[in-house]
Amino acid sequence: MSREVIAYVNWGRWVGDCATPGCGNARMLSPGEQVFDCDAPGRPGAPRPVEGVCAESYPIVWPDDPAAVMAPLAGLPEGQRNWKPEPEETDDAAR
Numbered sequence: 485m486s487r488e489v490i491a492y493v494n495w496g497r498w499v500g501d502c503a504t505p506g507c508g509n510a511r512m513l514s515p516g517e518q519v520f521d522c523d524a525p526g527r528p529g530a531p532r533p534v535e536g537v538c539a540e541s542y543p544i545v546w547p548d549d550p551a552a553v554m555a556p557l558a559g560l561p562e563g564q565r566n567w568k569p570e571p572e573e574t575d576d577a578a579r
């Protein structure tokens with residue numbers, strides 16, 4: 485099974501969580517970025533290598549139109565600029 489990193493918005497920034505179980509790393513993403521390098525700096529100017537993270541790379545899954553997701557968030561206070569994709573409906577049966 486291939487793993488991938490889901491892009492979401494936290495405090496007005498695109499973020500992705502590492503897909504390695506137990507790694508727990510998260511870092512900011514730039515729209516259009518295609519590869520999540522876990523050991524890349526988490527913030528501009530952050531030291532590298534980052535300690536305690538895996539060194540895996542995963543494809544990043546973006547919403548169809550990241551700009552359209554971000555646009556309505558722009559008018560909100562920074563702490564409310566959050567967005568996550570809807571969980572995939574993988575089971576049509578009633579819960």
Ligand SMILES: [Zn+2]
Nearest residue numbers: 502507522538
């Ligand atoms: Zn990792």
